[in-house]
Amino acid sequence: xxxxxxxxxxxxxxxxxxxxxxxxxxxxxxxxxxxxxxxxxxxxxxxxxxxxxxxxxxxxxxxxxxxxxxxxxxxxxxxxxxxxxxxxxxxxxxxxxxxxxxxxxxxxxxxxxxxxxxxxxxxxxxxxxxxxxxxxxxxxxxxxxxxxxxxxxxxxxxxxxxxxxxxxxxxxxxxxxxxxxxxxxxxxxxxxxxxxxxxxxxxxxxxxxxxxxxxxxxxxxxxxxxxxxxxxxxxxxxxxxxxxxxxxxxxxxxxxxxxxxxxxxxxxxxxxxxxxxxxxxxxxxxxxxxxxxxxxxxxxxxxxxxxxxxxxxxxxxxxxxxxxxxxxxxxxxxxxxxxxxxxxxx
Numbered sequence: 001x002x003x004x005x006x007x008x009x010x011x012x013x014x015x016x017x018x019x020x021x022x023x024x025x026x027x028x029x030x031x032x033x034x035x036x037x038x039x040x041x042x043x044x045x046x047x048x049x050x051x052x053x054x055x056x057x058x059x060x061x062x063x064x065x066x067x068x069x070x071x072x073x074x075x076x077x078x079x080x081x082x083x084x085x086x087x088x089x090x091x092x093x094x095x096x097x098x099x100x101x102x103x104x105x106x107x108x109x110x111x112x113x114x115x116x117x118x119x120x121x122x123x124x125x126x127x128x129x130x131x132x133x134x135x136x137x138x139x140x141x142x143x144x145x146x147x148x149x150x151x152x153x154x155x156x157x158x159x160x161x162x163x164x165x166x167x168x169x170x171x172x173x174x175x176x177x178x179x180x181x182x183x184x185x186x187x188x189x190x191x192x193x194x195x196x197x198x199x200x201x202x203x204x205x206x207x208x209x210x211x212x213x214x215x216x217x218x219x220x221x222x223x224x225x226x227x228x229x230x231x232x233x234x235x236x237x238x239x240x241x242x243x244x245x246x247x248x249x250x251x252x253x254x255x256x257x258x259x260x261x262x263x264x265x266x267x268x269x270x271x272x273x274x275x276x277x278x279x280x281x282x283x284x285x286x287x288x289x290x291x292x293x294x295x296x297x298x299x300x301x302x303x304x305x306x307x308x309x310x311x312x313x314x315x316x317x318x319x320x321x322x323x324x325x326x327x328x329x330x331x332x333x334x335x336x337x338x339x340x341x342x343x344x345x346x
Contacts, residue, residue: 030078031133034085035068038093039113041142043218047178051098052216054108054143062216066135069117073130081130094123096142103142111140147178154210154225155188158198158279165193167201168228175210175222187212189222193229199321201229236275238327244269246310247289253297254337260293263305263334272312273328280318289313293333305334 040063041051052060069092071081084090094117101120103109117124117132124132151174156167175189189210193201200206205226211219246268248260262268272290274281284290292311299306309330318324 029072030075032071032078032082033068034071034092037066037069037135038063039066039096039140040064040093041096041098044097044099046099046104047220048147048149049098049104050145050147050178050180050214050218051103051142052214052218054141060143060214060216062218064140066113066137069135070133071127071130072133073127077129081127092123094121098142098144103144106144106146109142109144111142113138113140145180148181149176150179150183150185151176152179152185152187152189152210152212152222154222155190156227156229157190157192158195165198166230168230169205169226170228171205171226175225177210177212177220177222179212179220180214183212191225191227193227195321198229201227202231204228236277236323236325237281239274239276239278239281241272241274241281241285241290243285244272244291245287245289247292247313248295249292250295251297254295254300256340258295258300258337258339260295260335261338263336267331268310268333270331273326274314274324275327276318276324280315280321280324283315283318284324287313287315291331293335295337300337300339302336305336307332307334309333 039053041053044051052062053064054060071078073081081090085092096111096116098104101111101116103111113135114132117135124130153174154170154172156165156170158165170191177189189212191208191210193206193208197206197208205228207224208227209224210222213219250256250258268291274284276284290313292313293308294311309332312326312330314324314326
């Protein structure tokens with residue numbers, strides 16, 4: 001007589017086995033060391049409050065990189081966190097809001113990092129089943145300063161070089177911002193314009209947001225202003241370019257067979273008078289060759305000095321913007337060609 005199989009007992013045994021495995025996994029904790037974790041202070045909703053990390057003898061910073069933190073949790077959960085960190089799905093950089101941890105009074109405040117991470121960090125709170133076991137360092141100092149309302153003039157700057165730009169008007173010319181009490185009035189609020197914005201602002205005023213950068217790199221913004229730039233010609237200064245380099249452009253027939261002998265070398269190598277923006281002048285001066293002498297085939301047959309004007313190779317970008325022009329008569333070169341010996345280099 002066959003025995004009846006009791007499937008309910010088999011199911012109970014299987015369930016108990018699974019529960020034992022789950023319990024075993026939960027009972028065994030693993031740790032994971034995560035290096036180079038940053039904590040950044042978020043800007044307060046109170047415009048007069050400025051908080052930054054402060055190390056003695058060093059400037060304030062709004063973000064600090066910790067040596068490491070150690071996470072602890074069930075083996076499977078720690079493996080999952082490690083995998084997500086490796087593939088970039090999980091970011092363990094932390095944000096600190098000084099108002100939420102009651103750091104709103106001026107002065108230095110010690111921050112117990114482990115307590116903050118365990119109890120106040122939303123990032124850790126979202127890692128279900130994982131806690132912070134330890135961290136290095138465990139103590140940081142947060143300095144809180146109350147800013148004062150200050151009136152500043154607005155200056156215009158080119159956004160790539162950070163060089164000051166002449167402008168036709170900025171309206172309003174002054175703005176009010178909350179700044180450290182020792183902030184000098186000689187340090188203006190900034191508006192930065194791209195080359196495209198500069199060109200647009202020549203024909204119509206454009207809206208920009210003035211800002212200052214505090215010592216920790218944090219930006220503080222004022223209300224919008226209208227910026228109008230002068231016509232392109234008004235920006236050009238009378239400038240001199242020194243260290244002139246001359247390139248010789250030979251024809252295919254003369255290339256490698258002749259050298260150029262200059263009769264008026266001093267004049268050719270003298271400073272070049274231009275009208276340009278400072279940036280255009282700097283770019284031009286930084287080039288290897290500023291001027292070019294073109295050599296033609298029949299120059300090799302000349303029996304006397306050949307006279308020809310130099311070509312001035314201004315940077316194309318600034319020529320297109322009308323930001324550089326020659327401010328002198330082109331130099332006329334007097335030269336002749338000398339044939340090279342077969343073993344000579346040109």
